[in-house]
Amino acid sequence: MERFTTLSATACPLGLSNVDTDQLIPARFMKRSRAEGYGGFLLHDLRFEPDGAARTSFVLDDPRYAASRILVARRTFGTGSSREAAVYALWDYGVRCVIAPSFGDIFASNAVKNGLLPALVSDADCERLLAELARSPQPGLTVDLEALTIIGAGLSLPFSLDPVRRLQLLNGWDDLDLTRRHSAEIAGFRAARPSWTWPTPPSARV
Amino acid sequence: MSAPRTLFDKLWDSHVIALREDGEALLWVDRHFVHEGSHHAFRQLDAKGLTVAEPALTFGIADHYVPTRGRPHIADPEVAGMVERLSANAARHRFRLFGLDDPAQGIVHVVGPEQGLTLPGFLIVCGDSHTSTHGAFGAYAFGIGASEVAHVLMTQTIWQRKPKRMRITVNGRWGPHVSAKDLALHVIATIGTNGAQGHALEYAGPAITALSMEGRLTLCNMSIEAGARCAMVGPDETTFAWARGRPFAPAGAAFDDAIAAWRRLATDPDSAFDRDITLDGADVAPTVTWGVSPEDALPITAKTPFAQSDDPARASYIAGALQYMGLDGGMALSAVRVDRVFIGSCTNARLEDLRAAAAVLRGRKAVVPGLISPGSSLVKRAAEAEGLDRIFTEAGLSWAESGCSMCVGMNGDLVASGERCASTTNRNFRGRQGLGARTHLMSPAMVAAAAVTGRLTDVRSLPALGS
Known part of the structure; x- marks a missing residue:
């Protein structure tokens, strides 16, 4: 896993709240192999019209925020x-950090396991x-x-992260x-599991 | 004397293999369910050249992408490849597979309980957020990501930090035609999608113990939508009666040992919870969602909100949700017309759910098209034995095979863009049921009522049919 220490990069004020993982990557793209890269699927249905044309109004595609490696969103990001694959889409797009007031539990865990x-x-x-990024x-x-700490756009702000995840x-x-x-x-624990916790294969039943 | 412990404390303590100084614990996994969408994890396993550590505790199920019509043929070559890859992994790593052609195939969170693989006292994980469902048995069950799936495959263990403890006690009783789904939506609307975040949630109280296993499964299933990674109900006689005689459950003396252990799991009197909430069951009405998050839920008798709030972010959220859903502020929910209905998913496709829908549809005709996908192939056969399938087809609805189907749309069962669907599923997110699809979540009886009137309908207001 890549280490994360300090990141200086363009930051996009995404601003949305309740960005669920269905929006981060719509389910229909998840059959694809990761080798193809998931970056193009990031927030796909917010960025593209049903006919595939880009929605030029979407903030992530504003030229000022091209090459953003940091996103700032409102509450409950990644529920x-x-x-x-939601983390793969962010990672393959180039995002290494998402800043928000709250995250979905599983998303936050997945993010750290991938270095985001x-x-x-x-x-x-x-x-x-x-406001400042806009x-x-x-x-x-x-x-x-x-x-x-987060520094830039005239601000210096604290952020938090579970200490264990920070060390990881x-x-x-x-x-x-x-x-x-x-x-x-683990071997000792396994040996001590009560016998009723092991599945009884139907063929072995008396 | 030791301090009183909650059900969750006991589940946690009995699975800790090692505790690090930083508070992270290495936990033993009793059951690991994988599905055809778990391919990223198997690739990680292959990349390290490792095999599955405990094949006897690993179970594969084809559900997320499988077709619900025309089986066993799979028309989509990508989906066929995923199902084949799961079968190949099961064969190579020697774990039991409930594949597409297995008579017990179905949705993982329906099959586990049905087969007696889900039992009280277990720690259960699966690469699916609705794994919280299995907590209905008094198990510690939670969804994990692909990297964690790979770790469990390699070691049969998982690292976790102990969550806080939260209890929701539900007193009183709700009226007729109100179900566990209505309670689940009521809870999420009350505490919000963040409301239980970081907490292990236990449901307690007379309204909960009166629930069937099916109802408890629905309630624990939806708890992830309130931010709880896991939810649970203390095991009792209802739980034991369900478990007895299930294919993979212990039998004979082993079952007696198990029951003795399960009886000790109940939360001790005077246990402390970090958060303790009490609700009155009598306050729960048939509930529907109007927006794009499960917390956007209101009684069917209510009106949609106006995009007004002291908080500009909140006002903007409501405006965006109303716009996506094609609704105006201040509309009576019972005036909202629907284009189709769906009864299915790990939330509401068990036999009890199908019976509730059939009770409304018996002798009536649906005025909109609809799909019914049972929670498992065994549920399908049981429903057919009772003649429920004929009630649905005579009403004009399609009766299909089992899978995740239109809940997540991965298999091609989609709601068309702009269409409005009354659905027994768990997520009304933008595009969840298909690009541009508009989802209203509700109970099976409420979906059935919407099918016969073509609009969101208070099932209590339907006239009783002459017998």
Whole structure:
């Protein structure tokens, strides 16, 4: 997994609330192999008309926010379906950090496991960021995960992240490496599971 | 004497293999369900050259993308490839598969309980957010992403931080034609889509213990829409009666041992909850959604909201939702016309749900087209044995095979752009049932009522038919 320490990049004031994972990537694209890249599917139905033409009014496609690697959204970003493809779509598009006042639980977990930072800010700070990024001719931010600060667009704001997830991102840790250290405990635990917790195959029933 | 513990505390404590200083715990997984959409996880497994650690605790089910008509043929080559890939993974890693041709195939969250794979006291995961459903048995069940699925496949364990504890107690009783779905929508509208975030949610109280297993499954299923990653109901005689004799459940003396363990799971008196809410069941009316989030739910007797609020973001959200749904503020919900209906999904496609819909449709005709996809192939056969299929087809609705179908539209069962669908499903998100589709969530009886009038309808207002 890629480490995340500090990111300085263009930031897009997405501004939407309740961006569920069905919107982040509509289900019909998830049959595709990841090798094809999921970036083109990000927020697809908000960015494109049903005939495939780009909706030029959509903020992410405003030339000022081209090459955005940071998104700022309102509350409950990434609720709904557990599809990790929502994170793949953001990642393949180039996004490495989403800033919002709240995130769907499963989305936030999926994000960190892929090296993408879900940065929590207060509602008031979110509104300030959205306003400044919309106003700024060069809308860039620096997100510092060591210091837990967002700097740019004339602002310096704190953000939060679960300390465990912060360490994982800073170090690029993979869960499997951590789990392997507990192999003996896992084997011991398995052996002690009560027999009724193991499935009884129908063929083995008396 | 040890401190009183909640049902969730007991489930948590009994699955902790190791606890790190930072508070993360490594937990044992009793049952892992995978589906044809889990292909990203198997690819991660292949990339590391590993095999499934515990095939006996891993179960595959084809449900998300499978066709509901013309089986076993799969017209879409991409879908056929996904189903074949799941079968190949099951064969290679030697786990039990409920494939498209299995008589017990169905939606994972219906099949697990039906087969006795879902039992009290278990930790259950699946790469699907509605895994919260299985908590109805007094299990710790939650949805996970593809990377976590891969980790469980490789180790049969998962890292978690202990969530806070929340209880919703429901006293009193609701009136006729009100169901667990109405309670679920009422809860989400009351606490919001964020309301239970970071909490393990336990439902308790007389209105909950009076629910059937089907009703409890519906309630726990929808709890993810209130932000709870897991929800649960304490196991009781209703739970034990369901589990007894199920194909994969313990039998004989092992079942007696299990019941003895399950009886100890109940929340101890005087247990502490981080949040404790009490609702009155009598306040729950037949409920429908008007907007694009499950929290946009109101009693059928209400009117749509106006795009007005002291909070400009909220006003803008309501305006956007009304516009997407093709509605005006201040409209009576019972005046909203629908174009089609859908009865199905892991939320509301069990036998009890189909019976509730059939009770409304018996002797009536639907004035709009509609699709009914049972929760499992076994539910389908049981419904046919009772003649429910004939009630549906005589009303003019289509009776199809089992799968996730029009809830998520992955298999091509779609609501056309601009069309309005009365649906027993769980998410009314923009585009969920198809590009531009407009979804109104409600109970099976309410969907049946909408089918016969062609508009959102208070099922209580339908005249009783002469017998």
